[in-house]
Amino acid sequence: MSPRRVTLADVAKAAGVSRTTASLVLSGRGRELRISRDVEQRVLRAADELQYRPNIVSVNLRTGTSRTIGFVSDTVATSRLAGDMIKGALEAARERGFMLFIGETEGDAELERLLLQAMHDRQVDGLILASMFTRTIKVPGSMTAAPAVLLNALPDQPTPLPAVLPDEVEAGRRAARVLLDAGHRDDIYLIGAGPGMGDVPPASVAAVERLVGIREALAEAGVKVAGGRLCPDWQPEEGLAATRDLLETARPRALICFNDRIAMGAYQALDDAGLNVPDDVSVVSFDDHPIASWIRPKLTTVALPHYELGRKAVDVLFTEIGGDHAAPDRQGEVHRVPMPVRSRESIAPPSAQSG
Amino acid sequence: MSPRRVTLADVAKAAGVSRTTASLVLSGRGRELRISRDVEQRVLRAADELQYRPNIVSVNLRTGTSRTIGFVSDTVATSRLAGDMIKGALEAARERGFMLFIGETEGDAELERLLLQAMHDRQVDGLILASMFTRTIKVPGSMTAAPAVLLNALPDQPTPLPAVLPDEVEAGRRAARVLLDAGHRDDIYLIGAGPGMGDVPPASVAAVERLVGIREALAEAGVKVAGGRLCPDWQPEEGLAATRDLLETARPRALICFNDRIAMGAYQALDDAGLNVPDDVSVVSFDDHPIASWIRPKLTTVALPHYELGRKAVDVLFTEIGGDHAAPDRQGEVHRVPMPVRSRESIAPPSAQSG
DNA sequence: GTCCGTTGCTAAATCGGGTTAGCGCCCGAT
DNA sequence: ATCGGGCGCTAACCCGATTTAGCAACGGAC
Incomplete structure (x- = not known):
């Protein structure tokens, strides 16, 4: 072990004062309690030379x-x-x-x-x-x-x-607006949840809130959701399956995926179907998982901060x-x-x- | 704040004994120091009823x-x-x-x-x-x-x-053996480092050690590395570029990628070239990043534990x-x-x- | 009756700081 | 000479535990 920590007592002794005085000086209350400049300097110097650091455990106890x-x-x-x-x-x-x-x-x-x-x-x-x-x-x-x-x-x-949470509703609005701003009005599908408010995985606050935001922003623009697929666990396989299923009956022009893992599955389904992202289908997602900037084309996503x-x-x-x-x-x-x-x-x- | 913590003194008072005795009993040294059964029980019961928990800060100080x-x-x-x-x-x-x-x-x-x-x-x-x-x-x-x-x-x-490290050399051997066991002998290429011992990113212990293991296991089987590409930063883009570059002059039958991100890039390059994994080209990698089980086909990889x-x-x-x-x-x-x-x-x- | 040893417990010191109360000294005023 | 008061510092207690040293009571041996 080390030679033993330097304590306040060591500093006091080195400065030739009492522990009380040393404590007062080092806690900055020396001025207010009329400790002389001279003593103050001696204590400060001693503390510095000995490399004194207060033992937080002791402070804690007191x-x-x-x-x-x-x-x-x-x-x-x-x-x-x-x-x-x-x-x-x-x-x-x-x-x-x-x-x-x-x-x-x-x-x-x-x-x-x-x-x-x-x-x-x-x-x-x-x-x-x-x-x-x-x-x-x-x-x-x-x-x-x-x-x-x-x-x-x-x-x-x-x-x-108090609670600290990501603003998921606004995130939903933002995801929708990304598509609206690009000019999309029709054939917007949701992968992971929706289209109705009942179509969400159980106990997922994020799903509900994102869906609220998406529907809100689209409704404001007078745009209707073309459809949606619920995935219970938001894994890539589910995104793949849901998108594949969707493509059998529909021809989406934009996908809002409820997270990046789902989007990754969706990418594969679109690729399998010979559809190009983003020329044939635009995709926006949530989370900004590292994967989002690894897959090609890089995924536009609303980041969890x-x-x-x-x-x-x-x-x-x-x-x-x-x-x-x-x-x-x-x-x-x-x-x-x-x-x-x-x-x-x-x-x-x-x-x-x-x- | 809470009503105040229960201290050893409280327990002692409730049991009608001194703090010393209470401490002795609770630290299990009562028997050895001849505390009577009766007192022991009283202390234990008091501690239990008051839900006493020692203040670790105090213990620490002492x-x-x-x-x-x-x-x-x-x-x-x-x-x-x-x-x-x-x-x-x-x-x-x-x-x-x-x-x-x-x-x-x-x-x-x-x-x-x-x-x-x-x-x-x-x-x-x-x-x-x-x-x-x-x-x-x-x-x-x-x-x-x-x-x-x-x-x-x-x-x-x-x-x-002392130091604790993953066994990267053995990992290199294992990756090589995965290919050898599958019957591969020719056209095995490395992506990320190699083929020579000098072809490694600077300051990467893992690269050197993996390469040593790979070369060792292949050499033992009398197999030669067909070639390799060095990637300085082991990112997906580099894996993509390196593999694309490789495919211009060679037709690999197996790839050892130095990590999963590189492998992900390699997958894309192979896909672009119309090559199928694993039928045309086998791929083995390192790390077992989550991505490894998300991409298709799922990636065989030597996991960092x-x-x-x-x-x-x-x-x-x-x-x-x-x-x-x-x-x-x-x-x-x-x-x-x-x-x-x-x-x-x-x-x-x-x-x-x-x- | 004295001495010694055991039994069963406790007083007091300790860890390293923070904090309150107050001590001795010097100065000026009375 | 005495008192009051500001100045500059320190003794002593506190936090909540552990640990050492030792005390009181009792019983048995001589």
Whole structure:
């Protein structure tokens, strides 16, 4: 092990003052408490020479603040997306001198309980409860023990906890507008959900909200959805099958895919059918998965702002920590983070040829 | 905030004993220190009724152990891979009742220094210094302050730190054997690196090691590499370009791509040239990126065992923490984690037609 | 009756800081 | 000479645990 950390006592001794004085100077309260310039300088110099760093554990014990926040998610590994969310949170925390405890529950309520317990045992100053895909969650009772924020999740019953979510409805509008702006009016099909509001995978908040936005923007332009195919799990195979099925009876000129994995399947079905993207069929999608810029032509998609979501959650958490956090009857605010359109190569005006 | 945590003093009072006694009983040393059954039961019951949980911060201050380890990586977000590595580490740590601090340096040495400092300030019991792609790194001086393990990284100079790495040489052998087992002997080309040992992207340990393994296994079977194309950055576009270039002068019957992104580009080039995978050309690759099972036909690939790497790093770290950790002249061991072959649909025997 | 050993428990120190209360000194005013 | 008050600093307690040293009571041996 190392020779032993330098403690406040060492600094005090080196400067020839008491621990109290050293503490006062180093916490910047020396001026206000009438410590002389001379002593102040001696302490500062001693601290510098000894490379003194306060033991945060000790500070934590005394003051109750650990400069640490806990990030509990259902899973960190499922998606690359998770990484960006954590990255955003990490950076926002670091800018404030905070560290992040990471934990994952795998959706197991008991594990979640233990994890939150372990974090409380370590005196975290705040908690972020994150889901890797947008959904409603049961908020554990212990969440009221410290300031907390829901990330990519909505509480199943009213709680005072604020929530941070992507603005999926607006994302739906934007996806629709991408097509409208390119001149599309007819033969716009949906792959993954729709066309009706009932045609959505169960428990998918994103599906519902995207669909709302899409229908809204199209309706405003007086455009009707030509049809849609529901995919329960939004995987590439399902996108392939759904699009193949669609092509048997219809000749779409534009596809709104509910995520990039579905779009990837759709690309294959279109290719198999000898249809060219974007000349024959325009495709717009959601998520901005890395795959979107790997496939040819590069996919235009409305991005999930994972990095910003992570940052925003930390920002909101700090206003919770800073604020009185004492009005328990207050309803938790919902913060929506905009989803930007990534314009690439999968959109073109509708071809003159038509059916 | 919550009503205030239950402390050891509360338990002691409720049981009608001293804090010392309560501590002794709860740490299991009561028997050995002759605490009576009666008192033991009273303490246990009180602790249970009050739902007492020791404040780890306090324990940490007193004993110096925080039941926490630090995971510092260059970046968590670049790859989905990172998530799995963290997940493995997380689970292995949790099984031992440890939590993980996550930090990322973005490759910035100053940030790294600050991060390691922040972790030491929080008295981590051990550190994992991880890289998201295999490479050699400069080990910061402060790493000797606590037990530490390198993950997916090799020290640029001899240090006593152990390292955990994927077994890339064996992976190279396995990729080659996949082709040999399918009956391939001729027209095997490499995309991404090779054919010579000099044809590798700079600073890529994986490239060198995979190439060594490939050449070894092929040489053993008396098979010669027909040719290769170097891609500096291993992206899909490069794989596409390299394969397209290759097809202008050669007619490969098998491709070993140095990772799945390159393979994805190769698929496109083959498709453009009207060649079928696997009937005309077999393709084997490395990494087992999610993309590998999304593209058609599903890609046979030698998987990077990210999850296991994370677990292994924690395992090794715990033997460091447990061991005396005192022999500073000892050379750090290198632990190699096997890379499993994921057999899918991109391999077939060489076609009878030939050139 | 004294001495010693065991039994069963507790007082007090400790970790490394933050914080409150107050001490000694010097100066000017009375 | 005495008092009051500002100045500059420190003693001592606190956070919540662990751990060392030791105390009181009792029983048996001599």
